[in-house]
Amino acid sequence: MATVKGEIVVNTERCKGCELCVPVCKEKTIAMSVVLNSKGYHFATSSNQDCNGCTNCALVCPDGAISVYRVKVN
Amino acid sequence: MKDIRLMKGNEAIAEGAIRAGCDGYFGYPITPQSEVMEYLFANKIKERTGMIVLQAESEIASIHMVYGGAACGKRVMTSSSSPGISLMQEGISFMAGTELPCLLLNVVRGGPGLGTIQPSQSDYFQTVKGGGHGDYKMIVLAPASVQEMYDFAKLGFELAFKHRIQVMVLSDGAIGQMMEKVELDEQVPRWTDAEIKAMSPWATTGKTPDRERNIITSLDLNPVKQEIININLQKKFKHIQETEVRFERIQCDDAEYLFVAYGSSARICQKAVLLGRERGIKVGLLRPITLFPYPSDELAKLAKQVKGMLSVEMSAGQMVEDVRLSVNGAVPVEHYGRLGGIMPAPDEVLNVLEQNFIKEKTYEPHTN
């Protein structure tokens, strides 16, 4: 059965650290960064390899800061 | 053969708008000017020129419908009377801030408050000095006949788009309701979308790939930019003051005394000039046609020639201040006006001129 591999790319300057994306990720991939962006916000980062590219995080992001990639892997 | 009709002032400006290529009218009923909208509905303008007319839920809604249409670069207008025009002030200020061209008509009635439906000129300050918030001016045209009500539709739209400014036709209940002969001219075609895009590239016509999006807003939270916006507006008003003044001189060349009056008051003063001349009084009349830009230079010139000026207005004295500003103390300027919707009689006005400047003061108010 083909599985999928996902990745997110976060525009770390656009992210305002609202954390809405964190709980919607079923794979618990997203965590907030330790460092701050230029505006002083912690930003979303992917903290594990389990992302399946479901786009949940991108859908709820009020600033449209998340791009999602997905590829089939057999 | 010229198309000549007997029409009410309110109907004449409606016909004038249709023939001036107006695209839309948005308004609300109020005496003494409801005929403007009634005429547009009755004359099937959609079939004639494609123009639309809509009765809104309030004068406030009307003026903002005008804002929406004007920001698309269309020729749009509204009309109302004093209380309604008061409701429109915020909308007018927004159009000043966004430099939107449009045609407005105030058929002034007696105030303040609900006042009366009789004619008055007590909205001069509100119209000329700006009734809304912020530093802004409108071009103000003062018709004194039904013909001018007709003519000022086309002139108004031309000036509005030439300078990207609101043009207010400041009429009154008498001129709006009276019927006179009107000479109608050719139909000016409404602009096509292509013409609008070419003439008004700033208009919101839909962001096509060839340009950035157009935004119509009067908001700029950055005071540095907001000041620049204001400075540019003031430059525009100065240019208009220098180039668009209109007035009529009636028997001024040899005048020793001068009436200054616009609209209905000018008609009354015209008769008073004749009566005065019969009594051997060399009196003339200067009739401002544009109230902004005001004919200050002309008055300053006349101040060197006459011994006194009487500002005749159906109000407690508003334009008189602009007359005084124009002559700057060079000659005494007095005011006479009836209030509450009463129109003065020609001899009444002439008597006041005489008592103010020729005889010693034995003046008692006119009580007919």
Add this chain to the structure above:
Amino acid sequence: MSHIPTRDEVIEPENLVYSRTCLLTDNALSYCPGCGHGTAHRLIMEVIEEMNLQADTIGVAPVGCSVLAYDFMNIDMQQAAHGRAPAVATGIKRLHPEKFVFTYQGDGDLAAIGTGETIHVCNRGENITVFFVNNGIYGMTGGQMAPTTLPGMKTATSPFGRDVETMGHPLKITELVAQLPGTYFVSRQSVHTPANVRKAKKAIEKAIQYQKLNKGLCFVEIVSNCNSGWKMTPLESNKWMEENMFPYYPLGDIKVPK
């Protein structure tokens, strides 16, 4: 792809499945972290992009937090005086019936000062779309009570909670306009979970498609959070919204075409 791809291999352009619509400008959104306005903006612009309507759309921004919507929406827009967006949109649509015209308004704009315009644009069945973001508070001016503020809800002008005896009841404007024959499609959505975002987007798509049919006014309310006004974190505010706003403003289609 036979082996487990590396991150770089995954984030190749051809693998892109979601990204920010080009119909949002590059300007940083002025909204507070977690505020639903940004999501609502994005969904509307996504639909306009997908329906290829950018050149045919004219939007009207209100006064309120989303007054600067025109800085974020890459379409021709006009900014309306407080409460008057429906009138401005009427002026546009009557003169440009071929354009897609929408207003984007908050609860203060639409249900307080603009109530008259709202009722009449709906009653005229104006062929425009109204997007109404209801967060139960005046955000821009610093968290005052709005017509949709809930009973007992604390705001800058109901510091001890909204007292319906003296401050009236929350106004269900969407149910009100649904009664008017001029409205064709009336729906209430939210944008705080992926599922709700998908539903909201569908409602937006319908509202825009229906506008072409000239069957009347389409009205889409989006119940949203205001974490700064409600003095909560974004996540708390969404939870509070579910527990308090949704019972009073139930989600779902309120009026659908027969």
